[in-house]
Amino acid sequence: MEISGLFLFTALFLFSSALASDSKNNPADQLVALVNSNRTAHKSSALYDNQGLGCLALEYIKAYSGQCKAVGDMKKPPDTSFTDIFAPNCGVVATSLTPITGRFIGCQSKYVSPDQAFDMLIENDKSLELLYSKNHTEVGAAVSATDGGAPHFWCILFSNGKTNSSFLLDGGVAKSVRPGCYSGNNEDCSGAADLKFNGIAGLKILALAFAIVYSLVL
Numbered sequence: 405m406e407i408s409g410l411f412l413f414t415a416l417f418l419f420s421s422a423l424a425s426d427s428k429n430n431p432a433d434q435l436v437a438l439v440n441s442n443r444t445a446h447k448s449s450a451l452y453d454n455q456g457l458g459c460l461a462l463e464y465i466k467a468y469s470g471q472c473k474a475v476g477d478m479k480k481p482p483d484t485s486f487t488d489i490f491a492p493n494c495g496v497v498a499t500s501l502t503p504i505t506g507r508f509i510g511c512q513s514k515y516v517s518p519d520q521a522f523d524m525l526i527e528n529d530k531s532l533e534l535l536y537s538k539n540h541t542e543v544g545a546a547v548s549a550t551d552g553g554a555p556h557f558w559c560i561l562f563s564n565g566k567t568n569s570s571f572l573l574d575g576g577v578a579k580s581v582r583p584g585c586y587s588g589n590n591e592d593c594s595g596a597a598d599l600k601f602n603g604i605a606g607l608k609i610l611a612l613a614f615a616i617v618y619s620l621v622l
Contacts, residue, residue: 432458432587434518435545435560439535442526448536455588456571457544457561459494459578460486462586464509465548465557472511472555480509495579500572502565505539510558521547521558539564542571546586547593 433453440450467481467489468474483504491498508525516524526535540562548557565571578589585593 430585430587430591430593431518431521431547432461432545432585432593435522435547435558436543436587438518438522439543439545439560442522443536446536448538451540451543451562452567453588454542454544454563454565454567454571455578455586456494456496456500456573457542457563457565458546458586458588459544459581460490460496460571461544461559461561462546462548462581462584463490463493464507464561465546465559465584468509468511468557470555472513472557475509475511475557480507493579494581495574495577497572497574500570502542502563502570504561505564506534506537506562508534508558508560511555512558513554513556515554515556525558525560534562537562541565542567544571544587546584548584 436451436453436458444450463485464481467485486501486504487498490496491501508531510521510525512521512524526532542563542565543560544563545558545560547559548555563570585591
């Protein structure tokens with residue numbers, strides 16, 4: 405029984421590990437990394453990843469209410485939404501808001517990897533011009549929930565604010581904004597495909613372990 409108990413404990417440990425193996429993953433952070441790597445490759449300066457701006461990007465996504473068609477029709481939330489809705493929801497101090505110098509918004513019927521999303525957003529010369537613009541100093545990115553429920557939105561916001569003085573958070577901490585995730589806040593946001601794969605793998609491990617335990621008990 406001691407041996408079977410050991411196997412059971414090991415199985416449960418492996419199962420929990422399988423489910424959490426990809427939890428330290430924020431696609432919004434990866435999107436910012438792609439922005440900066442492409443900018444530096446083009447001899448443009450890297451941008452500061454502003455947590456407050458990232459939260460506003462997630463609020464920007466929510467303003468579309470899941471309507472992919474609105475993105476295709478080039479519609480966008482009113483600029484007043486940043487002051488009236490987005491900033492209060494994120495806990496961003498309204499007086500620290502800085503003009504948005506550019507934005508990318510995209511929508512897909514299924515979740516895609518950050519590099520695929522980046523290619524979707526940067527689709528032509530006009531997009532590249534915006535990406536490399538010298539007017540930007542800060543960036544924030546967000547992705548709608550990756551754990552199921554289409555469609556999936558991706559958003560990048562740029563600003564010309566100054567580090568440590570723009571998009572300041574009340575109390576230094578952004579409000580919890582769900583579902584979805586944004587850059588700069590060190591939160592995990594795993595993809596549906598990864599979670600599904602890891603869950604299946606974990607169940608297989610657990611089933612195998614129980615079979616071993618059962619055989620030992622007999």
